[in-house]
Amino acid sequence: MSVYAIADLHLSLYKDKPMDIFGKNWKDHHLKIRDNWNSIVTADDTVLVAGDISWAQNMTEFAPDLKFISKLNGKKVFVSGNHDYWWTSVQKLNAMDENMFFIRTNFYRLGEYAVCGSRGWICPGDSMYKKSKDEKIYKRECLRLELSLQAAQKADCDKFIVMLHFPPANDKGERSEFMDIIEKYGVKTVVYGHLHGEQSHKSGIQGEVNGTSYFLTASDYLDFRPLQINIYSKRH
Secondary structure (H helix, E strand, O other), X not given: OOEEEEEOOOEOOOOOOOOHHHOHHHOOHHHHHHHHHHHHOXXXXXXXXXXXXXXXXXXXXXXXHHHHHHOOOOEEEEEOOOOOOOOOOHHHHOOOOOOEEEOOOOOXXXXXXXXXXXXXXXXXXOOOXXXXXXXXXXXXXXXXXXXXXXXHHHOOOOOEEEEEOOOOOOOOOOOOHHHHHHHHOOOOXXXXXXXXXXXXXXXXXXXXXXXXXXXXXXXXXXXXXXXXXXXXXXXX
């Protein structure tokens, strides 16, 4: 079994929503994702999908995107992104398809690992951060991440993978409360998305920091090809 990660599918099969404002490489991006995904991911593999799954506004609009995702190989584990307005309770979402699992304060068992996570949010000190409108959401998402990790810990898990949609540091690379929580629980692997375009990609935290490996998995950064995450080579 292999583990892959990708974020920002930005599906819109209910009605056309062009993504090429972010670059010509986004033209027919859902077909690139489908073909790349099914060429490397097998039925025994798991793909971590770190938010911004669909532009749908509700579950009715999400239906064709759900059908598209259901035909992709492997098991899929999701956290929400800032554009996933269709997202409802995880109890309802987790009843839809046995090969899909949705995380919000809960966790997913992946072999000896627990996959935990939250949407995340813009971090303090970021050029886009406005305390008056962002602080409350930021604090709430930090709490959701810790609740997810605590739920896994209570179930006797001690090896963790974290999924966030937003990067866990600001655009200057300064640490955040998300990183404090990640290090508190000894998380070794973090995947995230949200950042689009070459300049934004450069601002994302990457590589190993204090024993944790961070991976930017925005679909355009990966050229719409899921990234294999070698978690089983890591020593805890």
